[in-house]
Amino acid sequence: MVRWHPYFLNPSAPKEGVVKKVHYREKFGPQSERIKARMAEVFRGHGLDYDVDGLTEFLVEAAKKVGIEGAAEFLDDPNKGVQEVYAELEKYSDHITGVPYYVINGKNKLSGGQPPEVFARAFQAAD
Incomplete structure (x- = not known):
């Protein structure tokens, strides 16, 4: 059985988000290009393109393809689901x-x- 739990990668990130390419460069420095190349290789192995642009339209379309409705509305509200995530984090994020x-x-x-x-x-x- 697989159970997924939330985890904030960057809890201090602004609600409007960050430019991932810039964030990765700032966080990982010169390694960011190697990490990006490795991720692209993994994605290609699954027949997918690796894109870090973080386009909301891509997420909405992916959600529709697997039958998840309301993704656009959810993504438009930065406060949606926040309390639930914090409750899960309190239970499961110890020592991660x-x-x-x-x-x-x-x-x-x-x-x-x-x-x-x-x-x-x-x-x-x-x-």
């Missing part, structure tokens, strides 16, 4: 320092992007 963050069978914890063999070992150890 990187994302994605995985807890496997309540035992093994993995943080950040990991190669498949790391997951394989974690699943085997969690049996």
